[in-house]
Amino acid sequence: xxxxxxxxxxxxxxxxxxxxxxxxxxxxxxxxxxRIVADAPVVDLQGCAVLPGFVDTHIHLDKACLLGRCAHxxxxxxxxxxxxxxxxxxxTLEDVYARGANVLEKAIQHGxxxxxxxxxxxxxxxxxxxxxxxxxxxxxxxxxxxxxCVFPQEGLTNDPGADELLVEALEKGADALGGCPYTDSDPDxxxxxxxxxARRFDxxxxxxxxxxxxxxxxxxxxxxxxxxxxxxxxxVAVGHVTKLSMMPEAERQAMAKRMADCxxxxxxxxxxxxxxxxxxxxxxPPRGLAPAHxxxxxxxxxxxxxxxxxxxxxxxxxxxxxxMANFYANVAQVPPxxxxxxxxxxxxxxxxLMNLPDYGVExxxxxxxxxxDAPDLTTALAEIAPAWMGFRQGRMTFERQRPRLFRPS
Ligand SMILES: [Zn+2]
Numbered sequence: 001x002x003x004x005x006x007x008x009x010x011x012x013x014x015x016x017x018x019x020x021x022x023x024x025x026x027x028x029x030x031x032x033x034x035r036i037v038a039d040a041p042v043v044d045l046q047g048c049a050v051l052p053g054f055v056d057t058h059i060h061l062d063k064a065c066l067l068g069r070c071a072h073x074x075x076x077x078x079x080x081x082x083x084x085x086x087x088x089x090x091x092t093l094e095d096v097y098a099r100g101a102n103v104l105e106k107a108i109q110h111g112x113x114x115x116x117x118x119x120x121x122x123x124x125x126x127x128x129x130x131x132x133x134x135x136x137x138x139x140x141x142x143x144x145x146x147x148x149c150v151f152p153q154e155g156l157t158n159d160p161g162a163d164e165l166l167v168e169a170l171e172k173g174a175d176a177l178g179g180c181p182y183t184d185s186d187p188d189x190x191x192x193x194x195x196x197x198a199r200r201f202d203x204x205x206x207x208x209x210x211x212x213x214x215x216x217x218x219x220x221x222x223x224x225x226x227x228x229x230x231x232x233x234x235x236v237a238v239g240h241v242t243k244l245s246m247m248p249e250a251e252r253q254a255m256a257k258r259m260a261d262c263x264x265x266x267x268x269x270x271x272x273x274x275x276x277x278x279x280x281x282x283x284x285p286p287r288g289l290a291p292a293h294x295x296x297x298x299x300x301x302x303x304x305x306x307x308x309x310x311x312x313x314x315x316x317x318x319x320x321x322x323x324m325a326n327f328y329a330n331v332a333q334v335p336p337x338x339x340x341x342x343x344x345x346x347x348x349x350x351x352x353l354m355n356l357p358d359y360g361v362e363x364x365x366x367x368x369x370x371x372x373d374a375p376d377l378t379t380a381l382a383e384i385a386p387a388w389m390g391f392r393q394g395r396m397t398f399e400r401q402r403p404r405l406f407r408p409s
Contacts, residue, residue: 064100073312121150265301306321321346
């Protein structure tokens with residue numbers, strides 16, 4: 001029998017009524033049982049909830065933490081895109097690396113173990129941001145799997161040079177390809193071209209899509225059609241789709257069934273979706289948040305993710321996915337019986353969206369374990385329980401000191 005290097009005791013695991021022991025050998029989970037006897041170093045998890053880590057499918061490391069260098073105007077999506085368009089001309093590799101590292105370290109400390117970052121590639125940013133994120137991917141692989149999704153934020157067909165740069169990034173090993181048809185002067189041509197590139201480079205697609213509150217027209221049906229035509233089912237995700245929040249229920253359900261049938265996944269970005277849905281002079285403004293937890297019932301793979309951190313799109317963010325799931329649950333008025341779904345939308349479902357084969361606290365998988373300071377996941381979601389400690393292939397990657405009270409004697 002393979003020797004056990006580390007033994008985790010008293011782990012509260014989903015699907016098990018009693019606390020379980022987890023044996024690790026050479027970075028892999030080799031047993032999960034009620035009681036394991038072994039001569040190995042023990043970590044007592046004290047009955048706390050254990051996850052394989054949070055999975056963030058949609059974040060922008062390259063343009064995070066810009067608030068200090070621009071006068072933030074809460075002017076909506078177009079104003080934010082223009083503000084970053086100006087600033088990114090000045091981005092250097094070192095600058096993007098430093099801001100990205102700051103965000104990544106916070107994400108790691110909040111228990112995120114897998115992440116897809118979108119990276120703007122165009123004639124203004126060149127490949128500088130991409131190269132910086134590649135360095136981050138390499139330098140933080142001890143704690144987190146970073147997947148790089150390159151995309152043309154300011155359009156593809158209307159931005160000469162963007163296409164060549166995207167191809168160069170894909171040739172250099174970008175993991176996924178993103179899109180943003182709503183900023184393109186020819187959205188259909190952009191979507192078609194990106195599907196062609198995805199097939200050529202064998203990468204997943206992830207679009208920013210239908211990010212406004214007018215449900216009278218959508219790009220989503222075109223994405224579904226192209227997904228079927230190109231045989232890319234299960235490899236396409238769409239982010240935002242705030243139009244879904246404004247559709248009549250029957251139309252939304254029909255759209256959800258279509259997405260489920262052709263394997264198009266949905267990511268909602270609550271912090272940005274809510275912030276940019278603001279409307280001046282409107283009483284009870286709409287929330288602009290697609291009701292992802294209800295789309296799950298219709299078979300759509302849904303995730304809740306971070307998107308922007310401390311920039312003109314979203315001047316908030318501590319990069320905690322548990323906070324984001326809690327925020328989603330609160331704003332979407334999710335009943336406690338469905339809190340588990342909100343946890344699924346930052347763990348197993350985004351892992352499915354990203355086609356991660358080795359995710360989960362299961363025998364044979366890497367011993368990626370995140371311990372939350374709560375007895376179970378429902379409580380953790382309700383309380384936004386701190387991540388107590390994390391392990392990557394069995395090696396500790398972070399630990400948070402629990403607070404202590406000093407009562408008078
Ligand atoms: Zn985004």
